[in-house]
Amino acid sequence: MEKSIIVNNVAKRYKLYQKPSEKILDLLLPKSYGEEFFALRGVSFEAEKGDVIGFIGVNGSGKSTLSNILAGIVPPTYGDVTINGQTALIAVQSGLDNNLTGRDNIELKCLMLGFTKEQIKELEPEIIDFADLGKFIDQPVKSYSSGMKSRLGFAISVTIDPDILVIDEALSVGDKSFAEKCLDKMNEFKARGKTIFFVSHSVGQMKRFCDKALWLEFGKAKEFGPIEEVMPKYEKFLEEYKSMSKKEQKTFRQKGAELQSAYEPIT
Known part of the structure; x- marks a missing residue:
């Protein structure tokens, strides 16, 4: 089978500061300020075309960080990620401008992905129909509920037809009927051999949809x-x-946090 994504020894480091001034000092002075924290520690795996992979783990385990790296939102600090195809991230508010209307967000996101205005004009009715936001499509996104933002983000991402879909808790908000509609669309993608990464706290959804x-x-x-x-x-x-x-x-989480702070990547 052809590989769609290869993740090799990926680590993501953040700095934790006790106060805002430490961040500024860390940028300006040679002395290091703040505490290093690794959200990911040497993660490696491969995904083949047609794989549907669920990311599982308790809060703070690194699922969203890995999702953002696969989607190209943030780079890894160490390690390599090879991606064969176009990736789209679906998460609540991902890529949405709160000050723009839903319709304007459709145009902006599609333009950023390289679509022409003529192509966007053709895609827009399908996106609006899938999102099913009614008159709210012409209201500022800042007036949307979390579920409505998720609807719009999902509708845009699936309509642009990416090769790789990363879904981060996007089905955890909103109504059950929309979640079913999304799962149907994801099953359609699955049947077409697209690679899907799925993050959800719903064990039932994971078992129903994922194969890895x-x-x-x-x-x-x-x-x-x-x-x-x-x-x-x-x-x-x-x-x-x-x-x-x-x-x-609390003790279990503290031990984990100590491991994430003390991690030394292999470079």
Whole structure:
């Protein structure tokens, strides 16, 4: 099978500052300010065309950071990402300008993706129909609910027909009927051999839609493989995690944060 994405030893470093002045000092002075924090720690995996891969893990595990790297929103600090095809990210508010109307956002995002005004004019009715926002399509996006922003973002991204789709919690907001509509569209993409990455806290959606899973824990790839092999292990972990006391959960998270701060990448 042809590879659509190859992720090789990817790490993403951020700096954590105790106060805003430290960030300015860190930029201006040779002395280092702030604490290093690795949202991703040496993640490697490959995706083939037609793969539908779910990113699983508790909050702070690195799922959204990896999604943004695959979509080209942020670069990795270390490691390499090879992408064969056009990628689109679907996340609440992703790429939307709150001060513009929904219709203006359609034009702006499509222009940024290289479509001509004539092509956008042809695509616009299909995007508006899928988003189903009614009169709100001509209202500023800042007046939209999270669900409405997700509708618009999803409608734009699927209509431009990307080769690789990255969906980050976009189906966690809004009504159930729209989520079903989105899943139908994603199944259509899946049947056409497109690669899809899916981030969701819904284990049910993951099991229903994905054929592979990447389990991230504190920025590290803990498991990667067929969904039927990885998901039972993750569900068992969730049961154990939820059965912990608040103090035990806090200790677990603190140990993870220490690992992310102490990580030394291989360069």
